Amino acid sequence: MRITRIEIAGLRRFEAVSLAPGEALNLLTGPNGAGKTSVLEAMHLMAYGRSFRGRVRDGLIRQGAAALEIFVEWQEASGRLRKAGLRHAGQSWQGRLDGADVGHLGELCAALAVVTFEPGSHDLVMGGAETRRRLLDWGLFHVEPDFLRVWRRYARALKQRNALLKAGGRTAELDVWEHELSESGEAITRSRETYLAQWQPKLAAEAATLAPALGVGQLSLQSGWRRDELSLADALLLARQRDLATGFTSVGPHRADFRIGFTGIPGRDALSRGQAKLTALALLLSQARLHAGLAGEWPVIALDDLASELDRAHQARVVDDLVATGAQVFVTGTDAPDALLAHAGRLVHVHVEEGRLRTEA
Numbered sequence: 001m002r003i004t005r006i007e008i009a010g011l012r013r014f015e016a017v018s019l020a021p022g023e024a025l026n027l028l029t030g031p032n033g034a035g036k037t038s039v040l041e042a043m044h045l046m047a048y049g050r051s052f053r054g055r056v057r058d059g060l061i062r063q064g065a066a067a068l069e070i071f072v073e074w075q076e077a078s079g080r081l082r083k084a085g086l087r088h089a090g091q092s093w094q095g096r097l098d099g100a101d102v103g104h105l106g107e108l109c110a111a112l113a114v115v116t117f118e119p120g121s122h123d124l125v126m127g128g129a130e131t132r133r134r135l136l137d138w139g140l141f142h143v144e145p146d147f148l149r150v151w152r153r154y155a156r157a158l159k160q161r162n163a164l165l166k167a168g169g170r171t172a173e174l175d176v177w178e179h180e181l182s183e184s185g186e187a188i189t190r191s192r193e194t195y196l197a198q199w200q201p202k203l204a205a206e207a208a209t210l211a212p213a214l215g216v217g218q219l220s221l222q223s224g225w226r227r228d229e230l231s232l233a234d235a236l237l238l239a240r241q242r243d244l245a246t247g248f249t250s251v252g253p254h255r256a257d258f259r260i261g262f263t264g265i266p267g268r269d270a271l272s273r274g275q276a277k278l279t280a281l282a283l284l285l286s287q288a289r290l291h292a293g294l295a296g297e298w299p300v301i302a303l304d305d306l307a308s309e310l311d312r313a314h315q316a317r318v319v320d321d322l323v324a325t326g327a328q329v330f331v332t333g334t335d336a337p338d339a340l341l342a343h344a345g346r347l348v349h350v351h352v353e354e355g356r357l358r359t360e361a
C-alpha cells in the first residue's frame with residue numbers, strides 16, 4: 001500500500017501541515033526538534049491507535065490546541081483508494097474510515113499497515129512481553145479477518161472474569177466466563193502459533209543478512225499457560241483460587257510472549273545495543289515481508305533516524321533491499337543518509353523546519 005496524502009493538525013509542534021509523499025522513497029530531513037519524527041508518529045498513530053513515544057498526556061496534542069487530527073489517504077495494491085481520519089480532543093478518540101465512523105479504532109489499524117523502526121524498537125528484543133505480543137498480534141489483525149473479533153471476545157471475557165474475581169465471584173458465573181475465555185483463548189493461541197511458524201524462516205533469512213553472527217532463527221511461542229500439559233479451561237480452573245486471592249487472571253493468552261532463539265550467542269543479554277537494534281529491525285522487516293506474502297502487498301515502512309540507528313553498511317543494505325521490494329518507505333534524519341542518495345531518481349525529499357514541511361524540487 002502507498003500513502004498518497006497525509007494531513008496533520010494539532011500534533012506536537014504542527015499547527016496544520018500536509019504532505020503528498022512519493023510512491024517509493026521519502027526522506028524527511030531537518031534540524032533537531034523540527035518535527036520529522038512527528039510525521040512518522042502521525043502515520044503510526046493512525047495504523048496502531050497509539051504513539052511509539054508516550055501517551056496522549058505526555059504531550060501528543062499541540063500545546064494550546066483543542067484537538068489533534070490526522071487524515072491519511074492511501075492506495076491499496078488493487079488500486080482501491082482509502083481514507084481514514086483520526087481525532088483526539090482530550091478524552092476519547094474518534095476514527096473514520098472511508099467516510100463512515102468506526103466503532104473501534106482497531107478497524108483503522110486493520111486497514112492501514114505501517115511498520116515503524118525507531119530508537120525505541122530495541123525494546124522488541126530487550127523489553128517485556130507486551131511489546132512482542134502486540135507485534136505478533138499486529139500481524140494477525142492484518143491477515144486473519146476473524147482475529148480482531150476473537151481477540152475482542154477474549155478481552156471482554158477477561159474483563160468480566162477479573163471484575164468477578166475482585167467481587168469474590170460466584171462459581172457459576174466464573175464458569176461461564178472461563179468457558180468464553182478458553183474458547184476464544186485457544187483460538188487466539190492457535191493463530192499465533194501458525195503465524196510464528198510462518199514468520200520464523202523469514203526472520204532467519206533477514207537476520208542472516210543483517211546480523212549473521214547472531215544465529216537468529218528460532219521463534220517459540222510462550223502461550224501464557226502450560227499448554228503442553230493443560231487445556232486453557234483446566235489452567236483457568238486450576239488458577240481460580242489464586243486468582244480470587246489476587247483479583248486478576250494469572251494465566252491465558254493475555255500473558256503470552258515469544259522467545260527469539262540465538263545460536264551464535266548465549267542469549268539476548270549478550271547482545272550489544274546495536275545488535276539488539278539489528279535484531280529488532282530483522283523482526284520488523286521479516287514481518288513486513290511475511291505480511292507482503294500473506295496480504296499481497298507491502299506495508300508502508302517508516303525508519304526513524306536511520307543514520308543514527310545503524311552503521312553505513314547496514315543502512316545501505318536495508319534501503320537497497322526495501323527499494324528492490326517496491327515498498328513505500330519513509331526515512332528521517334538530520335541529514336540525508338548516503339544510502340538514499342544512491343536512489344536519487346526514486347526519492348522525494350521533504351525538508352522539515354519549525355513545524356513546516358517543504359518538498360524539495
Ligand SMILES: Nc1ncnc2c1ncn2[C@@H]1O[C@H](COP(=O)(O)OP(=O)(O)OP(=O)(O)O)[C@@H](O)[C@H]1O
Nearest residue numbers: 012013031032033034035036037038059061062063
Ligand atoms: N505538545 C506539544 N506542543 C507543542 N510542541 C511540542 C509538543 N510536543 C512536542 N513538541 C515539539 O515538537 C517537536 C517534535 O519534534 P520531533 O521529535 O518530531 O522532531 P525531530 O525533527 O524528529 O527531531 P530530532 O531530530 O531531534 O529527533 C519538538 O520541537 C518538540 O519540542
